[in-house]
Amino acid sequence: MTKALSFINDKRVRDWIYQIAVVVFLVGITVFFVRNASENMVKAGIASGFDFLWRTSGIEVPFVLTGYTQADNILGLFWVGVANTMLVTVIAIVLATLLGFVVGIARLSSHWLVSTIAGAYIEFVRNIPLLFFVLFWYFGVIAALPAPRQSISLFGVAFLNNRGVTIPLPDGMENFRIAGLVILACVLVYGAFSVWARRRRERTGQQAPTLAAGFVLLLAVPLLALVWATLATRWDVPALRGFNYRGGFAVIPEFVALLAALVTYTAGFIAEIVRGGIQSVSHGQTEAGSALGLRSGQILRLVTIPQALRVMIPPMTNQYLNVLKNSSFGAAIAYPDVVSLFMGSALNNTGQAIEIIAMTLAVYLVIGLAVSALMNWYNARIALVTR
């Protein structure tokens, strides 16, 4: 008797009981809803299950990265949507981070005009809904570009008009693969060289010409390789025929507008995170840096930003997840992302609302958890190690 009581009184045992009770409750509720929904669907004569994924989709998508054609099945359409969502998310995250850093640092500038402009931009962006930006870029900026016949020509090979940007596409990638290998080899050689040079410097104090080696291996040779590959490849240059430019690769205006909206919008929030992160580093660190004789650029790069990063990573993770979720605003302007293609076209064609919404949800959940896992790993790596 007392033994059983002490078992219940054990905090760890009780914790386990609570946890199990919560899990059982959640699973039970889920099972209840799923069964309820499927029974009602059977009663109403609505087909359920995932068989519809193998039906021919028949939907034409203007922006495809996966080799999908209209004759493929709905699962193929799903992957087109996922790829397009990921493409715009990844590029938007990179560009928004760059722009956010520039604006955030500009906000802290001692130059009045620079910091005021940056401040005004941040306040403007943070107080306006994202949908406004999406529609502004789409209908305000991109739609205002000239029609195909009056396209803005960039060196006669790329063309900008209200149908997007058409750029030349290489006929084959072989030459670029060779150039890529050459560049990779250069980077490896440079890495080995700099390791050797550092060891020698530590051992003998002699400087090796790392700067010159870097110039040759990281700049001159790669540039030459790329120029050679560009010249040696046959290019499919877009040409005006009928309604629009044919040939080359067309970047659709929906992509450009969504990307521009996500970048300009998110950069405002990232700028504030950067500002907060930098201001969290105590002024004593800057003074210590200048006492060592570092210049202000060096202090920012070597002392302040590495410490500020630790504060910035967790809120940055949130912003990156927001970019992922906000990419669904593309549905408002016909960007073929997973929401627009799968939850829009496929859902309307098949009527399989529950399955399609669940799959779309899973896409965001999986990508979102992956992004936050990556950021958490990075956060743990750069965290201040105290002993």
Next chain:
Amino acid sequence: MLAAGISFAQAQQLAPSPTLDAVKARGNLECGVHLGLPGFSFANDKGEWSGLDVDYCKALAAAVLGDASKVKYTPTSVQQRWPILQSGQVDVLSRNSTITFSRNATLGLNFQGINFYEGQTFIVRKSTGVKEAEGLDGASVCVAAGSTEEKNAADWFRERNLKVTITNFQKNDDAITAYDSGRCDAYTAGVGALAGQRAKLKVPDEHIILTKPISNDPQGPVTRWGDERWQLIVRWVLNGTIAAEALGVTSKNVDEMKANSKNSEVRRLLGAEGGFGAMMGLSNDWMYNAIKQVGNYGESYERTVGMGSALKLERGQNQLWTKGGLLFTPPFQ
């Protein structure tokens, strides 16, 4: 014993109709319509609905409740229309939606006849000089995502080896706005929808609607599976409005016809004999009320999309079969 026998006989005749009972108890008909498509389903600034699809809702309300005004309209988007009907939020969907096999087979939907034969076509700028769909090679076309038009257009151009970029918008209105802003060379939808939406363009006169349709899109009222008697009512009210036109019964002469007509089919339609309304659990003057208050199909057509309206659509396929069109109803016999 006798009472039990009578009620058994009645039960044999009239299977329960949960939808009809709910409509009667509620005192109004819940009708799903289009968000706003001039000629078919459109609310004016006073919130009064009108249009061909709306007229069907009114006729059904008049037949079931005796009053055409007892309708509650639920505007639905392309995305919402099926779930709203499936979940029972509306009793019937009267919203220019194409009848297709897969919708019938997999969505738990039934299509109760055709109130508008439609063909899909394109609207283009006059300045492009395009006269028929074949001329759209290389063009970019805006369309509403998930519509039958989206797939029709993709199939049609692929079969002819024409390269067309199709951009899918979530709403018809977004697609036409994008077309108007120059994003697309053409916008595709049914003839009726295009005629209605053309008015929304900045300069309607700069655009033409291509005359030759690329598809056949029959449309009509939709019900969900499982309530056969309600389906019967929905189907025969539609048949009744068409039969009325064929039999020469109009909202003007319906009283006179009911009182004096020698034609038995007219008399059965209007409840003067036969007791047809009671067979479905309605009053026998069900079609009398519908025609008196809303008019026959032809009157409705002229007022909403025909020559008496802003759309000015010819009767075309939507003419009675006796006059060269496709409208045909089984007899009231």
